[in-house]
Amino acid sequence: MDHLIKDIVFNYSYIALYGLTFGYFIILYFGVGTLFLYSCKLLERKQILNKVIAIEVSKKQIAFEIKHSIKSIAIFGFSIIPIIFLIRNGNIELLPNTWSNVLIGLVILTIWNEVHFYIVHRLMHKKFMMRHVHKIHHKSTVPTVYSVFSFHWAEALFLSTVPLIIAPFIPFSIVAIFLYPLVSILLNFAGHCNYRYGNGKGQNWKLFGTHHNEHHSKGRKNYGFALHLLDKLFSRHNP
Ligand SMILES: [Zn+2]
Numbered sequence: 001m002d003h004l005i006k007d008i009v010f011n012y013s014y015i016a017l018y019g020l021t022f023g024y025f026i027i028l029y030f031g032v033g034t035l036f037l038y039s040c041k042l043l044e045r046k047q048i049l050n051k052v053i054a055i056e057v058s059k060k061q062i063a064f065e066i067k068h069s070i071k072s073i074a075i076f077g078f079s080i081i082p083i084i085f086l087i088r089n090g091n092i093e094l095l096p097n098t099w100s101n102v103l104i105g106l107v108i109l110t111i112w113n114e115v116h117f118y119i120v121h122r123l124m125h126k127k128f129m130m131r132h133v134h135k136i137h138h139k140s141t142v143p144t145v146y147s148v149f150s151f152h153w154a155e156a157l158f159l160s161t162v163p164l165i166i167a168p169f170i171p172f173s174i175v176a177i178f179l180y181p182l183v184s185i186l187l188n189f190a191g192h193c194n195y196r197y198g199n200g201k202g203q204n205w206k207l208f209g210t211h212h213n214e215h216h217s218k219g220r221k222n223y224g225f226a227l228h229l230l231d232k233l234f235s236r237h238n239p
């Protein structure tokens with residue numbers, strides 16, 4: 001395994017790396033996304049999960065979301081290229097792929113993603129960006145699992161820089177960088193699937209997916225990705 005990883009990082013062409021990354025995000029979006037959706041539906045039948053907004057989203061909306069998500073994935077494919085370039089030039093240092101390095105790396109990347117997403121998202125709500133860029137994501141007033149990458153290409157480009165910005169300063173295991181999109185998309189599905197645990201209301205942590213869902217239905221406040229700490233800190237949280 002280690003031999004294959006080394007081969008990919010140091011020997012694969014940039015075109016092959018783009019193809020691998022594009023394919024990986026397609027599997028995450030369609031494969032893991034469909035599994036996530038069917039798990040939600042199953043748990044809804046068992047009355048463990050409930051819809052946040054009890055409506056059936058139109059096929060037209062889902063087609064719109066899938067079309068824009070594929071465009072975003074085409075952008076995400078490029079995200080690996082500068083990372084590998086900097087690794088090959090010695091500007092990004094890699095840690096050995098031990099369990100602890102992978103786990104700690106994923107935690108740091110998830111926390112960094114929360115800060116990165118918050119900054120980008122607040123920027124996206126500035127008048128110009130909202131009108132020309134972020135409006136695509138907000139077309140989904142009731143989000144679905146397919147909304148997760150439904151972005152204007154410029155927003156996809158901003159959001160694809162999460163590991164690139166931090167990796168030159170904090171060394172990670174390459175496996176943590178590879179697994180991070182899986183962790184991120186699972187949190188993303190939870191925020192967009194329009195399901196929440198139980199049928200309560202309010203801010204209980206169990207109602208995890210509610211915050212970002214509300215951001216879509218109300219169009220403002222709750223700018224955070226999953227943790228909402230920054231919204232609370234900057235008083236942008238919807239009670
Ligand atoms: Zn927004």
Ligand SMILES: [Zn+2]
Nearest residue numbers: 137143192212
């Ligand atoms: Zn969203």
